[in-house]
Amino acid sequence: MHLNHTHESDGAAVSADAHRPDGTRRALRIGLGGPVGSGKTATVAALCQTLRTELSLAVVTNDIYTREDAEFLLREAVLPPERITAVETGACPHTAIRDDISANLEAVEDLEDEVGPLDLILVESGGDNLTATFSRGLVDAQIFVIDVAGGDDIPRKGGPGVTTADLLVVNKTDLAPYVGSDLARMAADAKAQRAELPVVFQSLRSEEHVTPVARWVREQHATWTKKQTAPASTTAEPTQ
Amino acid sequence: MSRAALLVLADGRFPAGGHAHSGGAEAAVKAGRITGAASLEDFCRGRLHTTGTVSAALAAAAALGLDPVALDEAADARTPSAALRVAARRLGRQLLRAARVAWPAPELDALARQFPKGAHQPVVLGVAARAAGLDAEDAAYCSAYESVSGPATAVVRLLSLDPFDATAVLARLAPQLDEVARAAAESARRAVGEGVDALPAASAPLLEVGAEGHAGWAVRLFAS
Amino acid sequence: MDEEADRTGIDHSRTDTVTHHPPSPRPPQSPAGVQARARIAARPDARGRTALPVLHGEGPLALRRTRTTGPEAHVMLVGAMSGPLGGDHLTVEAEVAEGARLSVGSAAATIALPGQDGAPARYDVSLTVADGAELHWLPEQLISARGSELRVTTRADIGAGGRLVLREEQVLGRTGEAPGLLHSRLTVRRAGRTLLDQELSCGPGAPTGWDGPAVLAGHRAVGQLIVVRPEFEHEGPKPAMLGDSAALTPLAGPAALVTALAPDALRLRHILDDALNRLT
Numbered sequence: 070m071h072l073n074h075t076h077e078s079d080g081a082a083v084s085a086d087a088h089r090p091d092g093t094r095r096a097l098r099i100g101l102g103g104p105v106g107s108g109k110t111a112t113v114a115a116l117c118q119t120l121r122t123e124l125s126l127a128v129v130t131n132d133i134y135t136r137e138d139a140e141f142l143l144r145e146a147v148l149p150p151e152r153i154t155a156v157e158t159g160a161c162p163h164t165a166i167r168d169d170i171s172a173n174l175e176a177v178e179d180l181e182d183e184v185g186p187l188d189l190i191l192v193e194s195g196g197d198n199l200t201a202t203f204s205r206g207l208v209d210a211q212i213f214v215i216d217v218a219g220g221d222d223i224p225r226k227g228g229p230g231v232t233t234a235d236l237l238v239v240n241k242t243d244l245a246p247y248v249g250s251d252l253a254r255m256a257a258d259a260k261a262q263r264a265e266l267p268v269v270f271q272s273l274r275s276e277e278h279v280t281p282v283a284r285w286v287r288e289q290h291a292t293w294t295k296k297q298t299a300p301a302s303t304t305a306e307p308t309q
Numbered sequence: 310m311s312r313a314a315l316l317v318l319a320d321g322r323f324p325a326g327g328h329a330h331s332g333g334a335e336a337a338v339k340a341g342r343i344t345g346a347a348s349l350e351d352f353c354r355g356r357l358h359t360t361g362t363v364s365a366a367l368a369a370a371a372a373l374g375l376d377p378v379a380l381d382e383a384a385d386a387r388t389p390s391a392a393l394r395v396a397a398r399r400l401g402r403q404l405l406r407a408a409r410v411a412w413p414a415p416e417l418d419a420l421a422r423q424f425p426k427g428a429h430q431p432v433v434l435g436v437a438a439r440a441a442g443l444d445a446e447d448a449a450y451c452s453a454y455e456s457v458s459g460p461a462t463a464v465v466r467l468l469s470l471d472p473f474d475a476t477a478v479l480a481r482l483a484p485q486l487d488e489v490a491r492a493a494a495e496s497a498r499r500a501v502g503e504g505v506d507a508l509p510a511a512s513a514p515l516l517e518v519g520a521e522g523h524a525g526w527a528v529r530l531f532a533s
Numbered sequence: 534m535d536e537e538a539d540r541t542g543i544d545h546s547r548t549d550t551v552t553h554h555p556p557s558p559r560p561p562q563s564p565a566g567v568q569a570r571a572r573i574a575a576r577p578d579a580r581g582r583t584a585l586p587v588l589h590g591e592g593p594l595a596l597r598r599t600r601t602t603g604p605e606a607h608v609m610l611v612g613a614m615s616g617p618l619g620g621d622h623l624t625v626e627a628e629v630a631e632g633a634r635l636s637v638g639s640a641a642a643t644i645a646l647p648g649q650d651g652a653p654a655r656y657d658v659s660l661t662v663a664d665g666a667e668l669h670w671l672p673e674q675l676i677s678a679r680g681s682e683l684r685v686t687t688r689a690d691i692g693a694g695g696r697l698v699l700r701e702e703q704v705l706g707r708t709g710e711a712p713g714l715l716h717s718r719l720t721v722r723r724a725g726r727t728l729l730d731q732e733l734s735c736g737p738g739a740p741t742g743w744d745g746p747a748v749l750a751g752h753r754a755v756g757q758l759i760v761v762r763p764e765f766e767h768e769g770p771k772p773a774m775l776g777d778s779a780a781l782t783p784l785a786g787p788a789a790l791v792t793a794l795a796p797d798a799l800r801l802r803h804i805l806d807d808a809l810n811r812l813t
Binding site (some may be wrong): 333337338342343348351352353354356357358359362382383387388389390391392394432479485505506508510511512513514515516517518521522524525529 | 680718726727728729730731732733734735740741742743745746747748749750752755772773774777778779780781782783784785792793794
């Protein structure tokens with residue numbers, strides 16, 4: 070994906086700028102959105118466990134009721150507590166990731182200041198609805214997580230999350246036989262909605278676990294690193 | 310510069326984090342003190358004439374160019390609740406981020422350097438208004454309006470209050486908003502000569518106590 | 534109530550109290566009003582105790598030193614008449630020098646009453662606590678009676694190493710009575726910086742909403758306890774709820790504030806006494 074705007078002056082004021090105020094490269098930010106109960110938090114936990122030895126990671130959660138998702142991640146001990154931050158969303162989780170991203174930007178910047186340098190920050194949205202997408206001012210790429218139990222017609226219905234997310238994850242495929250979801254039909258509908266954009270069918274209970282999603286995240290990170298080490302930067306002097 | 314900048318700054322959709330704060334309304338709803346439009350109105354009147362008045366005066370003083378550090382100290386002294394000071398600084402930092410993109414100005418950059426973790430929101434609001442070419446009374450209007458629009462919006466979500474009723478509450482408060490904004494600008498002009506002690510310090514004991522209680526809740530919808 | 538024990542022994546044998554009505558001057562805005570000033574100055578003496586070189590009362594403001602042992606001096610403010618009445622202007626000043634320790638209480642509640650011509654009353658308290666000095670300012674309640682109008686200001690200036698315990702309680706009306714109009718402002722400055730600046734206006738004529746869900750919500754007693762101690766610079770008390778309608782919060786400096794609301798004066802005092810024990 071591409072940043073849709075660049076600013077060269079003072080990075081601190083600008084959300085999607087690829088550099089921190091001191092001129093160093095900031096972490097890649099990936100958003101995870103999707104309806105309530107589709108498995109966003111479980112996917113974040115699995116990604117942390119898989120990637121934490123190779124990447125310097127942190128997580129921002131956007132809970133509907135304060136810190137529940139953050140506390141799940143803390144309980145599961147997927148990352149040290151200082152790498153997990155919760156943003157409160159005032160009953161409007163989609164607002165905090167799309168219309169008014171200021172609190173999330175503070176959170177990601179504070180993480181980089183306090184535990185950085187970081188390679189990757191996962192920003193998990195509060196479980197909301199099918200229209201919730203992340204602002205490009207907040208994240209560089211976004212994953213939309215739906216699950217087979219939510220109805221196999223979700224891909225057909227589309228919506229901004231399903232249609233435009235950089236990766237669509239259809240989760241809990243192990244449940245498909247029990248809830249009567251037709252995976253082939255979901256795949257075909259997703260293809261129709263998303264053209265070339267990738268889709269992963271995932272079961273965190275299977276042997277494959279989060280591997281395909283983790284692979285996609287690694288690719289994003291590799292691309293990001295390559296792009297950011299290219300001459301884009303008009304490097305400011307590192308400040309004290 | 311245009312006075313319409315006031316509409317941009319005061320817009321509830323201005324991306325400065327206000328949507329996640331209830332201005333004490335969540336605590337008052339839980340305590341059973343706000344149950345509908347009438348008690349919301351009473352809550353808003355009390356808030357407007359206490360913290361709303363103080364915020365408006367701080368914003369007006371900052372818009373006049375008073376030293377933001379002195380104003381931030383004055384805001385600390387007028388905000389005894391530690392939870393409310395945290396919320397005010399967080400909101401100030403978020404507002405500063407938005408304002409620096411909307412109205413780039415050296416004064417806003419300086420404020421960011423002086424307060425990396427955020428200055429009190431009304432102080433930032435005043436400096437932002439100044440950067441937007443607005444005057445002290447405009448800043449006071451914006452701050453006074455925010456002091457009541459935030460709780461009204463929050464109560465729509467918390468109680469499923471009819472949004473028309475909530476909006477009517479705000480409309481009925483308009484004449485008092487006029488008074489508060491005028492008085493705030495007047496006290497800010499006095500503070501230019503007399504110092505920040507000339508600014509009002511009206512307090513609302515239940516907002517202070519409620520904010521501390523709210524900050525300790527394990528489950529809540531709003532950050533403050 | 535431990536302080537009650539301290540208050541029992543008013544020492545009537547002391548003669549360093551001057552109590553008389555002021556010869557003049559009367560406040561120009563209200564010819565009917567009384568203008569009176571009480572002053573206390575505390576200094577350490579050669580024996581490591583606290584002397585009171587100034588203990589001067591006037592009109593309705595009479596002062597007594599109560600018998601004490603130990604380094605701290607105890608003074609009682611004794612109301613020689615009820616009031617303040619509308620038009621009165623009362624001033625109390627206390628100054629505690631480095632090394633001195635002073636505790637001031639009052640023998641009874643102060644009751645703001647209406648005057649003859651409807652003029653407001655004023656009551657100003659000014660406290661100065663030097664570096665290395667300590668003041669406990671623990672007066673009884675201020676009761677705002679129906680029809681009264683009182684403006685009360687309390688201002689404390691504390692040196693960087695000074696210590697202060699200050700309680701203020703406001704009661705809206707005597708039992709079953711509607712309140713008067715009460716404006717209060719409490720300002721605490723430490724080392725030249727304002728730690729706390731708070732106004733409260735309540736009663737008929739106060740800005741609307743004063744008795745609504747954001748401000749008092751029907752509570753008839755509201756109080757504050759502020760504790761300033763240099764040690765809080767390193768580690769101060771954590772925020773805490775003290776029941777449903779009172780909270781302890783650290784201020785932006787080495788100080789803590791308890792704000793409490795209660796249905797009546799008695800229950801307010803219970804909350805603040807508990808808080809005082811917790812903080813001192």
